Amino acid sequence: MKNLAGMAEGETARVAGLLSAGPMRRRLLDLGLIKGTRVECLQKSPAGDPVAYGVRGAVIALREEDAAKVLVI
DSSP: OEEGGGOOTTOEEEEEEEOOOHHHHHHHHHTTOOTTOEEEEEEEOTTSOSEEEEETTEEEEEOHHHHTTEEEO
């Protein structure tokens, strides 16, 4: 198991769980990062942060510190 921050461009995975609580957990769930959801790492910015992910037909951008709280398999 790894986290979103460890994914390479073009790699896909499924959400296994979240390591955050409170408002940040709610935000991640609202973005569609629910257990079992397929996520694709679309593009990393030149500086490496943030990263664009494809989730349920939408493109979202997450900072590395937030992406590290999403476990994937």
